[in-house]
Amino acid sequence: MKVILIVVQIMLLYAIYLVGSYVQAWLNLPIPGSIIGLLLLFVLLLCRVIPVSWIEKGSTTILFYLPLFFIPATVGVMNHLDLFAGKGLLLVVVVIVSTILTIAVAGHVSQWLAGRPGAHTAEKKVLSQGQPGASRNSVQYREKETRV
Amino acid sequence: MNIMLSAGIVVSTVFIYVVMAMIYKKFRLPVLMPALTGTAIIVIVLINLNIPYSTYMKGGQWINQLLGPAVVALAYPLYKQRHQLLKNWLPIVGGSLAGVFAGMLSGMLLALALGFSKPFILSIVPKSVTTPVAIQIVNHLGADSSLTSVFVMIAGFTGAVCGVYLLRLFRIHHVIGSGIALGSSSHALGTAKALEIGEQASSMSSIAMTISAIVASFIAPVVVWIVFH
Numbered sequence: 001m002k003v004i005l006i007v008v009q010i011m012l013l014y015a016i017y018l019v020g021s022y023v024q025a026w027l028n029l030p031i032p033g034s035i036i037g038l039l040l041l042f043v044l045l046l047c048r049v050i051p052v053s054w055i056e057k058g059s060t061t062i063l064f065y066l067p068l069f070f071i072p073a074t075v076g077v078m079n080h081l082d083l084f085a086g087k088g089l090l091l092v093v094v095v096i097v098s099t100i101l102t103i104a105v106a107g108h109v110s111q112w113l114a115g116r117p118g119a120h121t122a123e124k125k126v127l128s129q130g131q132p133g134a135s136r137n138s139v140q141y142r143e144k145e146t147r148v
Numbered sequence: 149m150n151i152m153l154s155a156g157i158v159v160s161t162v163f164i165y166v167v168m169a170m171i172y173k174k175f176r177l178p179v180l181m182p183a184l185t186g187t188a189i190i191v192i193v194l195i196n197l198n199i200p201y202s203t204y205m206k207g208g209q210w211i212n213q214l215l216g217p218a219v220v221a222l223a224y225p226l227y228k229q230r231h232q233l234l235k236n237w238l239p240i241v242g243g244s245l246a247g248v249f250a251g252m253l254s255g256m257l258l259a260l261a262l263g264f265s266k267p268f269i270l271s272i273v274p275k276s277v278t279t280p281v282a283i284q285i286v287n288h289l290g291a292d293s294s295l296t297s298v299f300v301m302i303a304g305f306t307g308a309v310c311g312v313y314l315l316r317l318f319r320i321h322h323v324i325g326s327g328i329a330l331g332s333s334s335h336a337l338g339t340a341k342a343l344e345i346g347e348q349a350s351s352m353s354s355i356a357m358t359i360s361a362i363v364a365s366f367i368a369p370v371v372v373w374i375v376f377h
């Protein structure tokens with residue numbers, strides 16, 4: 001029974017993805033249909049058009065197996081292995097340097113916008129408020145670790 | 149025959165993934181992440197058996213199909229964190245936006261300066277974005293998504309391995325700032341690392357990961373257009 005529920009919910013997610021792709025093609029947008037679907041589902045949840053219970057189990061399941069779904073696309077790297085033996089290594093350096101820059105810029109801008117003081121008090125408040133929920137949250141984040 | 153082949157590929161990919169996920173669960177080392185080890189094993193098997201990627205994709209495309217609904221499902225964790233998002237929307241959206249711009253521009257310009265051709269530069273554009281979205285962004289840009297997957301993993305590892313040290317180096321002390329920096333630069337791997345700083349940093353990081361993915365898919369075509377004009 002639980003499996004059927006999960007499958008039906010994933011089919012609903014798939015339908016929303018198809019709507020997103022249709023909107024993308026129809027308006028000729030440069031944004032992936034899946035992102036349009038994500039925004040659509042988010043708005044529908046906020047407006048309570050779709051109750052959370054309709055997608056909760058399906059979303060949790062599909063996100064738990066997320067890394068599996070991008071393995072086939074990643075395997076395509078086998079056609080480019082020679083690249084990483086030569087000049088492609090420079091691209092690896094570019095990615096690392098650019099990631100370091102991203103951390104610096106995103107961190108500083110958001111720290112500046114958040115206002116500098118109160119960082120540690122905010123942290124403590126959240127931790128002491130959510131003792132019972134804290135362990136559940138950390139389990140949830142540990143699940144996310146498998147994603148990339 | 150073709151259906152048998154496809155089914156066999158799907159079953160073996162799922163099997164390899166499940167085994168690798170079990171190994172990762174036991175040791176919890178970033179290098180053992182199933183996306184990484186699973187891909188490596190499949191690549192090694194295919195090369196040794198002389199099976200071309202196009203043959204593998206006859207089955208692989210069925211798994212690939214689930215990327216779309218999986219991205220849609222990201223709306224659920226975002227919805228669950230809507231109160232955090234609303235309360236701190238300015239540092240979250242502002243920081244993610246700045247991170248996306250910095251990541252895309254620096255990646256593209258560095259690759260351009262080193263003399264790489266357009267397909268490589270395009271595949272580096274969404275490297276800070278979580279893989280499922282990065283693949284879809286790069287497909288839209290018309291470049292090779294398999295290279296992007298590798299770049300996304302490298303970006304993730306950079307944040308996971310040196311993230312905390314870098315935050316200290318750049319004097320980013322604020323919990324929100326730390327979370328946004330890790331989430332918008334190193335997606336889920338950064339988010340896992342942010343948990344070491346604290347619950348709030350981790351939650352900020354996971355929001356930043358989703359917001360950055362959304363923002364990046366809007367901005368990528370614009371940035372590409374600016375750089376190549």
